[in-house]
Amino acid sequence: MDKTTKLTVLTGLTIGISALVLVAFGNPTNMGFCIACFLRDISGSLDLHRAPSLQYARPEIFGLVLGSFIVASIKKEFKATSGSSGVVRFFLGFLMMSGALVFLGCPLRMVLRLGGGDGKAIFALIGFTLGIALGCYFLNQGFTLGRSYTQKKENGTIFPFICLLLAVLCLLGLIGKPEEEAHAPFFLSLLLAMGCGVIAQRSRFCMVGGIRDYILFRDKHLFLGSFALFVVVLIGNIILGNFHFSVSLTNSIWYTLSMALVGLSGALLGGCPLRQLILAGEGNGDSAITVLGMIVGAAISHNFGTASSPKVVTAGGKIEVIVGLVFCTILAIVIINKQKKELNV
């Protein structure tokens, strides 16, 4: 195993162990780490939606961004960039969140749920893989969101700064309703997430990238990181008595399609929700816009009732997933055709 693969595997293990610890100290079961759920809660903490018990400004998100920011700065990899189809990225982030809230989990939580014995995550994984495969087809056809450009430093530092500010406001109890929501202690969440942010920045860990790079280049190193995450969570859940296998076909098609939307939008964006946070911490303004799209997507999903509950996938959610898949496909075809025309000119 080469050094890069070892680091990716170590990242998977670190995130998995952190998730287990966070659950042991108060985070909801199988939700030690979920980027979509935590961004949804942050959206609620800012009153962008009013869903009860979903309004805690989760420090894990701020920790990931700040960890990435710190290590990228130390390693001289921090670079303020943007200009690569910001508005398109906003809506792809929006749709990525919409899909995740129909399944109730980002790719990270999908693996955590799988490791906890939740059979619904199997359907989600199938959909996620199919979505990425479709994204890979578009990438091979020439899909690109275009190049970014170096910007003034403040364009890159503002996002980590806002994360720090929100973390302080959360600690002071000025935003969110932590008393309504199960959560681990603030500093434990923040520090563990910072550690994960540091190592994820170094390894370029990405749940979309794991499957995408194998399909495109037969490169397994990112995939092995995701696999390590699954294994450690599975073993941890069995040891801690949190492994409860269950499987049901109810709504399975919607879990498949919703995560296909997450996989497809993630492939077009170039990374999963976690990777977007890490990139935003490195100064990538396009990823910061994607994260903002996800936060708005969470608000809309709850304000218009398209987000699922643990047992019910709503009609609105189903429509949103279909519309999202059609939107991404049309977008990809339009961009590919435009690229081909430009190359022929």
Place this chain on the structure above:
Amino acid sequence: MIEVDARGLSCPIPVVKTKKALSGKPEKATVTVDNVAAFENVTRYAKAMKYEVESKISGEDYILYLTKK
């Protein structure tokens, strides 16, 4: 000499472009990227495709010289 300009492009586009450039198995190719992740990814892919990789930093850019082994 095949030249690939992948500056400003996010993952995995620099590697996709490199893959296309190397599909005809050229003896030499040059790939220019401007971030460390792309530099690492292109290097790993080129080595897997049996190319020797030499690189130099020019301002904000990383220039990779790929030579078939």
